[in-house]
Structure formats: C-alpha cells, structure tokens
Amino acid sequence: MNIEEYRDFCIAFPGVTEGFPFGPETMVFKVMNKMFALTNIETYDFVNLKCDPERAITLREEYEGISPGWHMNKVHWNSVKTSADVGDELFKELIRHSYNLIVESLPKKTKEELRLLS
Numbered sequence: 001m002n003i004e005e006y007r008d009f010c011i012a013f014p015g016v017t018e019g020f021p022f023g024p025e026t027m028v029f030k031v032m033n034k035m036f037a038l039t040n041i042e043t044y045d046f047v048n049l050k051c052d053p054e055r056a057i058t059l060r061e062e063y064e065g066i067s068p069g070w071h072m073n074k075v076h077w078n079s080v081k082t083s084a085d086v087g088d089e090l091f092k093e094l095i096r097h098s099y100n101l102i103v104e105s106l107p108k109k110t111k112e113e114l115r116l117l118s
Helices: 003-013 053-062 088-105 109-118
Strands: 016-019 026-031 035-038 045-049 064-070 077-082
Touching: 003 016, 003 026, 003 035, 003 088, 016 088, 026 088, 035 088, 053 064, 053 077, 077 088
Parallel strands: none
Antiparallel strands: 016 026, 026 035, 035 045, 045 077, 064 077
C-alpha cells in the first residue's frame, strides 16, 4: 500500500481528521481527537498503530516487519514497516484494529457524537 492509499484508507473512517501536530513531516490520523495512526510522509517507511497488548506481542513474534512502536508506548503501539512481510490485507486490518481500539476507549458522550457522524 502506498502512502496515498494509506491516507485514503485512514481518512475514510467516520470521525477521522488528518493533521501534522508534530511537524510538517509527521502525518497523524485521529478519531475524535485521539491518535490511531501516524507516519513520516517523507520516508513512509513505517506506520505507528495502536494495538491490543497481547496481540502486539504475537504480531511482533510472527512478523519481522512489526516491532514495538517507535517513540510510542511500547506496550500499546506497534511500528509496522511498509516494505516488510506485512501484506496489504493485514496492514488494513491493523489500521482498523487501531481505529476500533480508540473508538472503544472514547467516553460515552463522544461515542454518541461519533455515531451521529456515521
């Protein structure tokens, strides 16, 4: 998946915004103001995605291209290399998983606001 496809996939989820809070090179996707995906747009060599802690460990053991999240909480975030052994379908599934984890953690009122956007 190239960076344009990645962007299109992320931005298509309900309630998602795109921004550059860490500088002009780091594209961040948020759902209801909470991050679920980020990458460097100049290199697009990996994407940081939130992940269930147990699943994160399993994925890191199974795929060379998945490692603890760079500059993130290593328990809850993975870095997924875009040129590694992770295919597009798994990559998309991991993006969905990250989005869903954030949505599940939202306060009830915010979830209702998101539901109205769908």
